Amino acid sequence: MSAVVHLAGPGRAGPDLEELLSRVARGDQDAFSRLYDAVAGPVLGLVRRVLRDPAQSEEVVQEVLLEVWRTSARYRAERGEVMPWVLTIAHRRAVDRVRSAQTAVDREQRVAVASRTPAxxxxxxxxxxxxxxxxxxxxxxxxxxxxxxxxxxxxxxxxxxxxxxxxxxxxxxxxxxxxxxxxxxxxxxxxxxx
Missing domain, CATH: 1.10.10.10 (Winged helix-like DNA-binding domain superfamily/Winged helix DNA-binding domain)
Incomplete structure (x- = not known):
């Protein structure tokens, strides 16, 4: 079963992401490989816009796609299409990484200030x-x-x-x-x- 993927561009056929995700939910590794190929580019683009760090962006993309593998059974077509679902996961992960990095910076600054302030x-x-x-x-x-x-x-x-x-x-x-x-x-x- 093939369908046109909305992000594949006009006139270009792509895999049916909903069908692939359904197969991934049943543990189909080949389907995951095809899903990965279809969504990795847009996910990387979104994550890089949020993080602006290529190395961290690649790490987050791997985390996102691993989460897609693990949570594929939770996807519900009635709630929306596959690509927006995956991109929502990617955006959350990227924002979490930014927050985590900022928290680490804030913690280091507090430690530095505390170490300079005499008891x-x-x-x-x-x-x-x-x-x-x-x-x-x-x-x-x-x-x-x-x-x-x-x-x-x-x-x-x-x-x-x-x-x-x-x-x-x-x-x-x-x-x-x-x-x-x-x-x-x-x-x-x-x-x-x-």
Whole structure:
């Protein structure tokens, strides 16, 4: 049984898609091969217009034709012709692929933004650290000049006691005493328990 396929063009005979699909529904592989040849071109054209990516378009065409094979028994002629039914499946698959790709891009962007945004604990720690540094600076201003210089050299620059004494000039014992007194004053100013 042969009929003219509407998409085959004027004056050109093509296979009866409804008959082929009916045979496909019964598992006829030859009928599927002929149906494939008849619909693959229009399906690829539609999918490429949606996706604009040749490689993905070919993948989607394969998925569409596999779905046609699996769901051929669900086709109902009273609801419409075979080609529009197949093209509807193709359009849905192509749109699904676009949505899936967009979802993946959106997810990657959210991950990128989340990885750049410091966690709340990091922000709290940074603020706390700034406040503590400011309090230490304020308390350092309450020390004598010798205490402040000795503690700065020892604790911020990594000098040893003998090196501090050498840089500042007073004897080592004086430097140790001034530093001890300075640390006690800092502890009291900062409110740190003994």
């Amino acid at each position: 709340f604990d990091e922000v709290a720690e940074q603020v706390e650290g700034r406040l503590e540094r400011e309090q230490v600076r304020r308390c350092m201003k309450t020390l004598t000049e010798l205490q402040r210089e000795a503690l700065t050299l020892a604790y911020y620059r990594g000098y040893t006691y003998p090196q501090v004494a050498e840089v500042l000039g007073p004897p080592l014992g004086t430097i140790k005493t001034r530093m001890r007194d300075g640390l006690i004053r800092l502890r009291d100013c900062l409110g740190v328990g003994a």
